[in-house]
Amino acid sequence: MPTDETGGHVSLPWMTTTVRRWIVEQSLRSNVGHVASALSIVDIMVALWASVMRDPGTSVATRDRFILAKGHASLALYSVLRLMNRLDEPTFRTYCADGSLLGVHPEARLPGVDLSTGSLGQGLSVACGLAYGLRCRRQPSRVFVLMSDGECNEGQVWEAVQFAAHHRLENLTAVIDLNGVQALGFTRDILDSSPMAEKWRAFGWEAVEVDGHDLKELVPACATSGRGRPKVVVARTVQGKGVSFMEGKLEWHYRNLTPELAAQALAELQAPCETR
DSSP states (O other): OOBOTTSOBOOHHHHHHHHHHHHHHHHHHHTOOOHHHHHHTHHHHHHIIIIISSSTTSOOTTOOEEEESSGGGHHHHHHHHHHTTSSOHHHHTTTTOTTOSOOSSOOTTSTTOOSOOOSTTOHHHHHHHHHHHHHHTTOOOOEEEEEETGGGGSHHHHHHHHHHHHTTOTTEEEEEEEOSEETTEEHHHHOOOOSHHHHHHHTTOEEEEEETTOHHHHHHHHHSOOSSSOEEEEEEOOTTTTOTTTTTOGGGGTOOOOHHHHHHHHHHTTGGGGOO
């Protein structure tokens, strides 16, 4: 659990606000977009890394594994690695710089990253392989994979869904960032996957729906494994959460920040950061 300068534990809400501020700051510094996609998953990331997963990002053999299937939101992962002291400040500030391991998509050479991701649809397949292998080795580790709703347009996802259900991989949990926006439009217009939870349930998964920005719902939903089945947590989220001019706006899937807009975003994110 992260601590403040006095050595005391900080609250989960403080963590989420801090991570959102870091995302805005690093996006501006690097002049790299995908900031709204990263803001969308902050609460999920903090819930998993600071409260749910065992020994995340370490070299411990029995630790839980994490895959960020929606790799374009890597800045949220790097920020949480920094929060958990798995990444030092000088390295964190090299985001998207020449020669840095902190690219637009995560690379497995970076400690704390279990899989290089970027091509949507592949994360769940690899997570299935990890979960199956861990079970064969009788290791207690669990596998968590964070996906996007647009990613569920990929056929490979549903092959993996069938595989996991067939093999009853109860050590596998998928979390879907259901923000309703993808690269070229709203998911309801491009390929509607609703009702999402019912579809996964029909394939044999245990499925729950939560508010993806409510830590009181997220933590218990993610902490409990499926009862003899793989589990999916469908997290209803808002793209660009926490920054009013980004929330739910399609153009912010790719758009970059200006200094003026970054200042406005940081001003909106300032007040909650003061409460620990």
